[in-house]
Amino acid sequence: MNFSEKLRLLIDEENITQKQFANDLNIAPSTIGGYVQGISEPDFETLKRIALYFNVSADYLLNIPENKINNLAEEELLRVFRSMTIEQQQLYIEQGKVFVRANNQIKAKKK
Known part of the structure; x- marks a missing residue:
């Protein structure tokens, strides 16, 4: 499972919208949409913020054993x-x- 799929899964499991997630992280909703669609990827700082938000590791998000x-x-x-x-x-x-x-x-x- 790649980053965009994991992010989509986490957003769904939290039962929040992409817009709510974007607001919570103070990121443009279109940016989150790009992440979820696999069009773009976050920078390191944003990746850390996403990991902390969902209480997972960056390794989990990036599928790194x-x-x-x-x-x-x-x-x-x-x-x-x-x-x-x-x-x-x-x-x-x-x-x-x-x-x-x-x-x-x-x-x-x-x-």
Whole structure:
């Protein structure tokens, strides 16, 4: 997923308009439109502001892994997790533990 697709996804997930996002960052709406359409890209300072706004890293926005195979997937998981309510986070953690236990059982059976 490239920068423009990720930005579009983040704007949609925040349930805001491109115009609202532009106003929040004090950027021209046409500039944000260019980013979302993939016509233009932000400078470094604007990239940092976008990352801080959505509580993600610039690496996430630019699809750059950090020497870990699943880093981008992990960052996506963390971003989704942070957008949940406390109750949803607790349920999500419990569901994850179920998967871990199931994987451990499968590993034990293979031995």
